[in-house]
Amino acid sequence: MTFLSLFNFHTWVSVWQNLSFIWPWMVAFLPLPWIVRLLWKPAEQTQIPLLAPHLLQRFNRANQSQGWLAPNTQSAGISWFLILLWGLLILAAMRPIWYLTPTPFEESGKDMMLAVDLSGSMEKQDMRVEGHPADRLMAVKSVVENFIGERQGDRLGLIVFGTQAFLQSPLTYDLKTVQTLLNDSQIGMAGNNTAIGDAIGLTLKHLRQIHAKSGAENALKKTVLILLTDGSNTAGAVDPIDAAQKAQEMGLKIYTIGIGGQQRLTGIDAFLNLSSNDMDIASLQKIAKLTNGQFFHAADTAQLDQVYQTINQLEATEHEVNHYRLRTELFQWPLGLALLLSFILAWRRTARGGKA
Numbered sequence: 303m304t305f306l307s308l309f310n311f312h313t314w315v316s317v318w319q320n321l322s323f324i325w326p327w328m329v330a331f332l333p334l335p336w337i338v339r340l341l342w343k344p345a346e347q348t349q350i351p352l353l354a355p356h357l358l359q360r361f362n363r364a365n366q367s368q369g370w371l372a373p374n375t376q377s378a379g380i381s382w383f384l385i386l387l388w389g390l391l392i393l394a395a396m397r398p399i400w401y402l403t404p405t406p407f408e409e410s411g412k413d414m415m416l417a418v419d420l421s422g423s424m425e426k427q428d429m430r431v432e433g434h435p436a437d438r439l440m441a442v443k444s445v446v447e448n449f450i451g452e453r454q455g456d457r458l459g460l461i462v463f464g465t466q467a468f469l470q471s472p473l474t475y476d477l478k479t480v481q482t483l484l485n486d487s488q489i490g491m492a493g494n495n496t497a498i499g500d501a502i503g504l505t506l507k508h509l510r511q512i513h514a515k516s517g518a519e520n521a522l523k524k525t526v527l528i529l530l531t532d533g534s535n536t537a538g539a540v541d542p543i544d545a546a547q548k549a550q551e552m553g554l555k556i557y558t559i560g561i562g563g564q565q566r567l568t569g570i571d572a573f574l575n576l577s578s579n580d581m582d583i584a585s586l587q588k589i590a591k592l593t594n595g596q597f598f599h600a601a602d603t604a605q606l607d608q609v610y611q612t613i614n615q616l617e618a619t620e621h622e623v624n625h626y627r628l629r630t631e632l633f634q635w636p637l638g639l640a641l642l643l644s645f646i647l648a649w650r651r652t653a654r655g656g657k658a
Contacts, residue, residue, distance in 0.1 A: 386643060394633045397633045400630050413458075417502075420490065420491055424437065424442075425489045445610055449614060457475055496536045500538035529558050543585065
């Protein structure tokens with residue numbers, strides 16, 4: 303701001319638009335010292351103080367020799383010092399902030415929840431990753447990593463489920479954290495069975511809470527759940543179809559993905575209760591149909607990658623340009639000036655006492 307711009311009306315309008323206060327109500331304390339002075343008047347003296355003659359003579363000589371100690375000028379100067387000091391303290395307490403120039407950024411406004419099956423049957427090694435045999439969860443991690451990387455600007459969340467469903471990550475723009483949490487997930491950490499209904503129910507609960515806090519209940523209709531499993535619902539308190547009907551009422555779209563073959567397990571896998579591999583395609587199709595989503599089946603890693611690419615195209619990121627404004631706090635300036643004035647006032651009183 304140049305010297306000439308100080309006299310420009312538009313300059314002051316711009317300054318006022320960029321300046322704000324976090325606690326503007328602190329200005330109500332500005333008249334507090336005057337209110338206290340009016341309410342608590344000093345007690346009247348009923349006796350004349352006894353002054354020693356030599357003290358009275360010394361006081362008169364000081365008054366005559368020190369012009370700056372004249373009562374009127376001295377008290378007026380100190381009063382203005384105190385008024386300015388108090389005003390600066392109030393200004394600092396109001397916590398003034400300065401907003402910088404708005405910076406544009408892109409966001410899509412699309413929310414996606416990823417629900418991944420961690421039941422025991424996901425350890426079946428019927429997939430290949432980079433030419434090597436891999437279990438189903440490893441294939442999911444490798445494919446979903448690319449999918450997450452292409453969703454810049456979206457908010458993603460992660461739910462893992464087995465016998466129980468757990469929220470690993472709420473909706474967030476921090477896609478790297480979502481990817482890390484998925485990579486850290488292990489087969490069986492949520493139990494060996496499959497609670498598809500609980501996973502859908504937990505998704506609905508989380509979305510209701512997060513959208514209610516933001517005051518955007520209708521935003522749920524823009525949210526998508528991608529549910530991946532290799533089995534049928536064998537655990538949990540919520541029926542998957544009932545959960546899907548509730549999702550339909552709330553406007554949540556669900557894409558269901560069945561991974562792996564459809565054959566029933568035998569031998570040691572069946573003995574270990576990994577029967578969730580018996581995929582319930584009919585239920586997965588019904589869940590998708592009820593919520594205006596789609597069902598996909600991926601028998602190998604290549605098909606799984608194609609499924610996520612298809613979903614990525616169906617739910618294309620719709621970039622919207624918004625703006626954010628960085629801010630910086632200014633309270634330290636009036637506070638520092640008030641501290642400087644208090645030192646000056648203390649020095650004046652000390653100097654006056656020494657000369658007296």
